[in-house]
Every structure is written in C-alpha cells, then in structure tokens.
Amino acid sequence: MISVQTPLRRFLLLPGNRHLTEHLLNALTALLVRRHGALPERLTDFAGATCLVAPLDLPIALLITLQPPPQAPRLQLVDPARVDSAGVNQPRATIRADIATLVELLEGRIDGDALFFSRDLVVEGDMEVAVALRNAVDDAGIDLIADATSAFGPFAAPAERLGRRMTGFAARLHRRFNPVRSHTA
Structure with missing residues (x-):
C-alpha cells in the first residue's frame, strides 16, 4: 500500500502552501458565515476558544479559533503531533474522525451522538465547546x-x-x- 501521509504533510505545511491553503479555507469559512449568518451568533459565548479538528486519515489538522460575531472562525493548518506536544495554542477541545465523517458532520448528514458512542468520533477536552460547535453547524444547513x-x-x-x-x-x-x-x- 502506498502511503502519502509524510509527503502530503510536508507539502501542505510548507510556508507558501500553508499560507495559500489557510487563505482558501478562511475564505470558505467567511463565505459560510455570510450564507449561514446565525453560525457565529450561536458561538458568542465561546469567542477565543480553540478547537482542534484532526482527521484520522490525513496528516494535518485544523486549529479553529472562534471569533466574536459577526466574524468567521479563524482556521490554521497544523501538524497534529506538534499541537499535542508543544503546549502552545493548546486547544480547549479536540475532535477526531476520518475526513469523510467530519465533512458529513459539518453538513449535518449524520448523527454526531451516535458516532461518538460508537467511537467513530472521538472528542476530548472541553465538551461544552465541542457540543456548541456541533450544534451550531448542525442547525446551519451547510x-x-x-x-x-x-x-x-x-x-x-x-x-x-x-x-x-x-x-x-x-x-x-x-x-x-x-x-x-x-x-x-
């Protein structure tokens, strides 16, 4: 089996590629907030909180920093191993699942509670932040x-x-x- 994990991580985390990818992800997030205006309002109480979303089948993760409304959350590409060990920007919550599951959760096509109890979705840290984020995207109709x-x-x-x-x-x-x-x- 061919593994593309390490070359993909290196490629995406190169400064220029990382900057471009983050710019595109943040532009998409801003577009989502414009189209689904209630999204930031649902997360008002958690402005400044960070959440690490770590796909189990990709070599990178997203560090999401919630912003005060009407701003969109800020996304950063990170190496998940470094976030866990560095102690800098330690996320309040961490969400782990395969990328397909994470996308289906974002779009509200699958039940997060069922995935959590079947262990197909792992949530660690501040459950209040993770649940607020999940509820906000569930109701958004993304x-x-x-x-x-x-x-x-x-x-x-x-x-x-x-x-x-x-x-x-x-x-x-x-x-x-x-x-x-x-x-x-």
Whole structure:
C-alpha cells in the first residue's frame, strides 16, 4: 500500500502552501458565515476558544479559533503531533474522525451522538465547546459544494456539478490510498 501521509504533510505545511491553503479555507469559512449568518451568533459565548479538528486519515489538522460575531472562525493548518506536544495554542477541545465523517458532520448528514458512542468520533477536552460547535453547524444547513460554488454567480450550477464529480473522484482516490482504520484500537 502506498502511503502519502509524510509527503502530503510536508507539502501542505510548507510556508507558501500553508499560507495559500489557510487563505482558501478562511475564505470558505467567511463565505459560510455570510450564507449561514446565525453560525457565529450561536458561538458568542465561546469567542477565543480553540478547537482542534484532526482527521484520522490525513496528516494535518485544523486549529479553529472562534471569533466574536459577526466574524468567521479563524482556521490554521497544523501538524497534529506538534499541537499535542508543544503546549502552545493548546486547544480547549479536540475532535477526531476520518475526513469523510467530519465533512458529513459539518453538513449535518449524520448523527454526531451516535458516532461518538460508537467511537467513530472521538472528542476530548472541553465538551461544552465541542457540543456548541456541533450544534451550531448542525442547525446551519451547510452544503460545502453548494455554498462554495455559490461564489461563481451565473456559473454556480455548472461549478456545483463539477465540484460534486470532483469530490466523488477524490473520495474514491482517498479510499484507495487510505484504507479504513479501526477507531477503537
């Protein structure tokens, strides 16, 4: 089996690539906040809190810093091993699952409680922050592809079709090179 974990981590965490990726992720987050305005309001009490979202099948993680409304949360790409050991920017909560599960949670397509009790979703640290974040995105009605492609104006519909095809292809590629791991081991 081919492992792309280390080269991908190195590539994404190079300063220029990291900056570009963070810029794109933060632009997408700002777009989500514009389209789903109640999202930051639901997290008012947690402004300044950080949450680490660590996909189990990717070599990088996102450190999310909640901002006061109406600002969008700020996202940073991090090496999950360094965040755990450095003690700097220690997150108040950590959420771990495979990337497909995390995307489905973000879009509200699966039940986070059931995943938590089946151990397909691991939450550590301040449960109040994790639950507030989960409740906010659950109620938002996020559709990442539709929301992201809405920025294309009159080309949104063809861009959405292309985006859905590309994500299907990416999911198949990801499954091929990253076999499913047991989360309970």
